[in-house]
Each structure stands twice: as C-alpha cells, then as structure tokens.
Amino acid sequence: MDKKLEHGTATDTAATAATPGAAPSRRAFLQSGAALVVAFALPATGRAAAAGATALSAYVRIAADNRVTVVCGSSEMGQGVLTAIPMLVAEELDADWPLVGVEQAPVDQAYNNPMFGMQATGGSTTVRANWLPMRQAGAAAREMLVAAAAAQWQVDASTLTTDKGTVSGPGGKKASYGSLVAAASRLPVPAKPKLKDSKAFKLLGKPTKRLDTVAKSNGSARFGIDAQVPGMLVAVMARAPTAGAKPKAVNEAAAKAVKGVQQVITLPSGVAVLARGYWAAKKGRDALDVQWDLGAAGQLNSAAISEMLDEGAREADAVALDQGNPRDASANAAKTLDARYEAPYLAHACMEPLNCTAWVQGDRVEIWAGTQSQGPAQGILGQVAQVTPAKVKINTLLLGGGFGRRFAPDFTIDATLLSKISGKPVKLIYTREDDMAAGFYRPPSVARFSGALDDQGALTMLKAGVGSPSIMAGSGFMQLPANGVDAMALEGLVDHPYDIPNQRIAYGRREPGPQVWFWRSVGHSQNGFFTEGFIDEMAAAAGKDPFEFRRALLSKSPRHKAVLELAAQKAGWGTPLPKGVARGIAVVSSFGSYVAQVAEVSVGADGTPRVHRVVAAVDCGMTVNPLTIERQIEGAIVYGLTAALYGKISFKDGRVEQGNFHQYPMLRMNEMPKVEVHIVKSSEEPGGIGEPGTPPIAPAVVNALFALTGQRVRSLPIDPAPFKRA
Amino acid sequence: MLTLNVNGKAVALDAEPDMPLLWALREDLQLTGTKFGCGVALCGACTVHIDGVAVRSCSTLLSSLAGKKVTTIEAMAGTQAGKALQAAWVAHDVPQCGYCQSGQIMSACAMLAKNKQPSDADIDSAISGNICRCGTYNPIRAAIKTAAVSLRKAG
Numbered sequence: 001m002d003k004k005l006e007h008g009t010a011t012d013t014a015a016t017a018a019t020p021g022a023a024p025s026r027r028a029f030l031q032s033g034a035a036l037v038v039a040f041a042l043p044a045t046g047r048a049a050a051a052g053a054t055a056l057s058a059y060v061r062i063a064a065d066n067r068v069t070v071v072c073g074s075s076e077m078g079q080g081v082l083t084a085i086p087m088l089v090a091e092e093l094d095a096d097w098p099l100v101g102v103e104q105a106p107v108d109q110a111y112n113n114p115m116f117g118m119q120a121t122g123g124s125t126t127v128r129a130n131w132l133p134m135r136q137a138g139a140a141a142r143e144m145l146v147a148a149a150a151a152q153w154q155v156d157a158s159t160l161t162t163d164k165g166t167v168s169g170p171g172g173k174k175a176s177y178g179s180l181v182a183a184a185s186r187l188p189v190p191a192k193p194k195l196k197d198s199k200a201f202k203l204l205g206k207p208t209k210r211l212d213t214v215a216k217s218n219g220s221a222r223f224g225i226d227a228q229v230p231g232m233l234v235a236v237m238a239r240a241p242t243a244g245a246k247p248k249a250v251n252e253a254a255a256k257a258v259k260g261v262q263q264v265i266t267l268p269s270g271v272a273v274l275a276r277g278y279w280a281a282k283k284g285r286d287a288l289d290v291q292w293d294l295g296a297a298g299q300l301n302s303a304a305i306s307e308m309l310d311e312g313a314r315e316a317d318a319v320a321l322d323q324g325n326p327r328d329a330s331a332n333a334a335k336t337l338d339a340r341y342e343a344p345y346l347a348h349a350c351m352e353p354l355n356c357t358a359w360v361q362g363d364r365v366e367i368w369a370g371t372q373s374q375g376p377a378q379g380i381l382g383q384v385a386q387v388t389p390a391k392v393k394i395n396t397l398l399l400g401g402g403f404g405r406r407f408a409p410d411f412t413i414d415a416t417l418l419s420k421i422s423g424k425p426v427k428l429i430y431t432r433e434d435d436m437a438a439g440f441y442r443p444p445s446v447a448r449f450s451g452a453l454d455d456q457g458a459l460t461m462l463k464a465g466v467g468s469p470s471i472m473a474g475s476g477f478m479q480l481p482a483n484g485v486d487a488m489a490l491e492g493l494v495d496h497p498y499d500i501p502n503q504r505i506a507y508g509r510r511e512p513g514p515q516v517w518f519w520r521s522v523g524h525s526q527n528g529f530f531t532e533g534f535i536d537e538m539a540a541a542a543g544k545d546p547f548e549f550r551r552a553l554l555s556k557s558p559r560h561k562a563v564l565e566l567a568a569q570k571a572g573w574g575t576p577l578p579k580g581v582a583r584g585i586a587v588v589s590s591f592g593s594y595v596a597q598v599a600e601v602s603v604g605a606d607g608t609p610r611v612h613r614v615v616a617a618v619d620c621g622m623t624v625n626p627l628t629i630e631r632q633i634e635g636a637i638v639y640g641l642t643a644a645l646y647g648k649i650s651f652k653d654g655r656v657e658q659g660n661f662h663q664y665p666m667l668r669m670n671e672m673p674k675v676e677v678h679i680v681k682s683s684e685e686p687g688g689i690g691e692p693g694t695p696p697i698a699p700a701v702v703n704a705l706f707a708l709t710g711q712r713v714r715s716l717p718i719d720p721a722p723f724k725r726a
Numbered sequence: 727m728l729t730l731n732v733n734g735k736a737v738a739l740d741a742e743p744d745m746p747l748l749w750a751l752r753e754d755l756q757l758t759g760t761k762f763g764c765g766v767a768l769c770g771a772c773t774v775h776i777d778g779v780a781v782r783s784c785s786t787l788l789s790s791l792a793g794k795k796v797t798t799i800e801a802m803a804g805t806q807a808g809k810a811l812q813a814a815w816v817a818h819d820v821p822q823c824g825y826c827q828s829g830q831i832m833s834a835c836a837m838l839a840k841n842k843q844p845s846d847a848d849i850d851s852a853i854s855g856n857i858c859r860c861g862t863y864n865p866i867r868a869a870i871k872t873a874a875v876s877l878r879k880a881g
Contacts, residue, residue: 078823078824080822209816210819210821213820216824217812217815217816217824217827217831218803219757219758219759219799219800220759220800223761223824223825225758225762226752234753260742277745277753277754278762279745279749350859351771351826351857351860352761352763352823353763400824400825401825401860403859429762431765432763432764432769627819631819632822637861638858638860638861638863639859660764660768661764661768661769661857666769667861668856668857669849669853669863669866670854672861
C-alpha cells in the first residue's frame, strides 16, 4: 500500500515487506550504517527495483540505473512534503533530479519529526525540522559515493566532484552513482558530512514541479479511503452526538435486516454497523434509529457558550504579558476604545471524510490510513488492541486534506476496536455528516480589547482578555503550563509585532465541553483576526491610514515591516480603485514565517462580501520550493476566507447543527479571488509554510469592509445583514 | 444481477438497484479514482460521465443506468479531452492533496467536449459544483484554458 512516486510516472506499488522492526533507528543507523543497509533493504519495486536498489541510509536508496529513491517520514496532505523532502536530499546528494523518486516511510524512530520527537506531521514543521537532517542525509550519501570512487580510482577524495548523479575525477574519469552504490554501501556513514553553502544550491529555492501530480490527475493516487484488504468489512457508525452520550434504544434487528449487514457493534463513541460495503453499512446505520441519552451535554447551546467565553475574557487572570502601566496609560489617554471580538468553533472539513482500515490479528495490528500522527498511533493503537507498540504496523497513505484533523486518533482507534471485536479487517468510513459532527474543532474564542491613544494618535496601551477552551489541556499529550496560559489560545495576540509601551494580555480558560483541536494555523486563526481587526480600529480612532499606522509601530519588527511594505506596494496601496471596492491590510507572523495580505473587497446587493484580489507578501526565510510556497499561501487564503465568510459550528441542545456542505459552505470557483504571492528573498532559517497564509485573510477582508462601509465586523463568520442594500 | 457499461466494458454486478453508482465503482469494480466526498451531490468529488454528461455518482442509483455508458477518471487518458486536461494539470502543477481532482477533471472534460473555447463564466458554471478544500481553483482555471488551447489546435 505504500506509495512510490517518480517523475512522470504513477507507479502504484504493492505492499512492501518493510516492517517497523526492520527499519533502523537514526541512532543505530549512525552507529553502524553498513550493517543496517542489509536490514533496511526493501523489496525492490518499479523500475528502480528492477535494477536493484541499494540503501545508503534509512532515507536514500540508489539503483544501478541511477534512480534515487528518497524515503519520506512526513505525511502528504497537499502541503508538498513528498517533493520538499526529496529536494532537500537531492540537493546535497547532487542527484539528477529527474531520476529522483519518493516513497512513504514506515513508522520508525529514524523518521521522527526532529521538532516533535515523534513521527508526526503538523505545525508547519516538515521543512523547518528537516532542513538540516535531510540535507545531511543527502550529503552523507554523497560522501560515501565519492569515497567509493576515490578507492576505485586510487585518488584522493578531495580531487573528485559530483553533479547530476555522477562522480568526476582527474583525467576525465567518470562514474555514475548507480555503479558506485554497492561499494559505497559498505563504507561507514560520515557522522558530520559537509553541507553546501546556500549560494551553491542548484535545486533548493528553484520553482520545482511536484512529484505526485500525475498520480493525482489520473485517479491512481491512493488515499486512506482507497485501502483494500481481502475479506474486509465496511463500517458506518451512529456516532454519539455528544461526548458521553449513551444509546437508550437501538433497533439492531432493523439494521441486521438490511441485505449485506454482518454485525452491529457498540463502542463508547457510538454504534457501528459492519457490512459488505459502504451502502449496506450506511443503510443499516440509518435503520438503527438510535435514541440517545445525551446526559449533561444535552444542555449545550451556542448562546450559552458565547456567554461563558465572554465571562472568561472579562475575568481573564492567567497573565501572559504585563508590561508598563496599562491603568495609568488608560487614565492619561487622549482617546480610549473598547471592543469585543468573537470567533466560533470550526470543523476542518477535509475533502476526504475521515476513515481508517484496521486489521487486528492475534498480537498484531495493521492499519492503513491517512494520518498525521503515525508515531503516536503505534502506542495508542497498541494500548487499544492490547499489543506491544512494535507489533502495530502503520501504512500511511495519502491524506485527502489534513489541516490538523488527521493528527487526532479517534478514527484509527475506532477502526482498530471494530477489527478486534469483529475479528475481520474493517474499513471505518465517516459519512460527511459524521465527519462534521465528530468534534475536534478549532476552539471558539471571545476577546475583550481596550486600547489607548495619546494626543499624537500614538498607541500607548493595549489590553486584551481572551476566553477560550484549552487545546493543550484537552489534547491528551500536552499540559497547561503552571501559569495557566494556553499558548495556543493567545498565539497571534500575545506575540503581536507592535511596539506598545503598556500592555496586559491574559487568558481566561473556559471549557464548554466539545473537544477542541489544532485547525490550520491554530490560535493564530482567530487571534490574527482579533488583533489585526482591533489594530485597524485603533488606526481609525487615531485618524490614520491603517498601513501607515501599523508601519509606525513596527520599528522593532523588521520582518513584519518588510512584508507589510511589500504587500502594500504590490497591491498599489493608496491608489484609486473602482467605485464600490476597497482595500484592507493585515500582517501576522506564525510558525516562523511572516505574511502580510491586502484584500480588495466589494459588497453584493444582498450584503455578501466579494473578495476580488488578494496580494500576499511572505518571508519564510530560505526557501525549498517557491512554487509550493505560492500554492500554500494561496490555499491558506482560501481556507481562511472560507471560514471568514461561512465557517461556523454551532450547538443546539447538545447537538451540532451543521451536517453537510449546504450548512457548512465552502468557497467555490465562482467566488475565487485573484491571488498574487510575493516571496521576500531571505537568508534566514526556513519558516513554516502550510499555515502562515491563513491568519491574515479574515482581518484583511473585514478591514476592507470597514474602509468601504464604515461598518466594523467583530464576529466571524461575517454577517452580511449590515451590508445589505435596500 | 445488474449489468453496467463502464469505461467501454459491460460488467455484471451483484448489487442492490438502489445503491449509488459511486459504491459500485469504488467497491465492486475497484475504480477508486472516483471519490466519496459528501454523499449528497454537494461537492463534486464523485463526478463521472454518463453518456458524456458530468454527473454526481454518489446520487445516481444503479437502477437508472440501464443502457447508459459510464466513464470514470481511469478512462480519461483514452479520450482526447481527458488527455489534454491531464497534461495541463501536470503542466500547471494543479493538485495539492489531490482528493477532489478526479472530479474536477471530469467536470472540466464534460464542458470541453461541448465547448473548446470556455470563458471564465463558462468555467465558473462548469466547476463551481466541485469543491477544492486546498484552494486550487486558480490553477484549475488556468489548466482548463491550456487544455482548451491544445484541443483547438488539435482541431
């Protein structure tokens, strides 16, 4: 089931025989590379295999015909890691890029995300975490190949050069990597291979086509939901509508009367119907007609949640930032302003509904899934099935979107339980409605701001209290720090770039109940909107241009300032626009990168905002693939704009009110703005790119709406009513 | 037993007539390029052609398909428009996660079969039923135009 992708081909390989136990750990690999080559030799597949591929490490194999296979430990959910990781290796290896392919790694410590200490993909970390290790993997392999050539030619290695998969030496000697790899694999792995100076990069920083495009254009790409295991049953669940809800009455007989239904199994999370296929399972599920006892969660309503969070914002006493004397600054101000901002729960709504195929056989578990957290899953599913983690094999397939949702273990746990109980391989598929209502939402949040201006219109004081549930406390693998401040509840606010002498920023934790989780750009997704909306309000209160007002406050934040200026310049800030169109601007730094956006917005007769053009400037340090950066920023804008215009998960009497896309709409082709992305040339360390494009779009749009209409939007999604023209 | 014509071949299926085509394709025929997204014809991930018309297979019952020709993404490389679109998808590096792209290509292909010079409004109308959560709409639009140019050149 593992994927192997090569340029211009869509090689759909059979399952490899690689087991977690057979792959070397990074430590072991460094200690005794040569011995481990044998341990890691994978059954050869595709064209590379036919020629016999030899491993130089856990990350690189080279075949006699010079094909290079890079093994990628990160999960591909659209963000381009199956191209970025090979680029990092190939650069230092001096590989011939058209001959480089990629393969999804099994679970092994060798593939741990160095920023997480576990094998998992999220937080826009893949390039940041692997920038050095994957280049080192390429450089180590290169040095081994050079050493093999030096030994063969009886010359000093320092006289040799490499380019496009070939070692060259004195007197016109040339040897291909494929001809050297067998000898190279017997040499020790250099512990500290020499890395290139960034000025010498041939591949990194150059726009490069993705390796997975052909397979994703002809239907052959294999996602989690495409897993096929002989004899497998498909499960659809009547999921508990609230955490802790218990079924009062279940019409099991009606479900079992549906042709094709095999079994009905009750789990803590709901009642599952197992059938020969999805349709029978779904019909059986619908026939169950479950009556639920919702328990205390049955009282949950969105209005009450909003009240609870507002109280948290007002009483916020977990202080994250206390600087100067906000009280005096307020008392001495020429002008003060208070505002209340709010953002709702949001679902990730990946295009591929959540699913997992699991097979528990005796003391072994095997799953096939699009997961962002295969490392932790080994331990979790080991516990679920009561087997040792080493006996849990995870086959990571492509993810039809992740956005943080596929970091959660709910779908892998339930599939594993269903297989263990039924004794059969089981593919659990969430319906779209199940996926929407299954929790793990972006936390809702209320922020209460106060700002003060002096008689020159300078911002002298910023106070903010945020009421929100805690991702850290609810995650199951992080802890709320001793000061009680959930870092994610305040990120994008407490780390704002503006030079303001007096500040107090505090958190008031409130827990309405529904499971909260990481959602593309996490806390920045709401705090970017709050902060950049309120700063815009302060600019208006000061009677200043919103771009110039920000710029004046950014003297200590040069990278923010540079992207702000670049976006403004490229957007033609201050130049005339057609009647009925206005610009808004916002800048947010997240995940080590800096993004400013200018949105051009008009309003339809029914009050619906229409975004015509977005100009983005991004500084994400040194770049791997500018093409991916452009596309990730554009995609992140669509993700954030969809939420700003439409996104809301609400509760009535304990139940989620949204089911399918008619109730949780997505931005579509006819609403798509033009997007321009400008990348700042930089020699800073690489920043993340999957998430940083999301936070600035909502504030850029609401700031444009203010410029256009004088109406300030302080709650998302944007309510069109105030903008409606009679 | 039901008989269907899928990608030019007659296939016999032991399936309930009220089952949507999507599940026959994905589970009985192992044509997994057609995707499940919403189940109620709101997202377009399951788009196939029935007698050349783009249709949501999640909401098309097997009982409605007697005598009709079903074409899926797996057969697109064998059609002139499908081939042009796939080449344009690669040239424009369109997909991100890729999950919706079969449906996007099927919708685009049905349009190009009738209209080799689509305007932006034509593209909006043909594609707005296909959601892309990764936000690849602008590259999709550009790729459709490229494919249209190559189809016009080919005559």
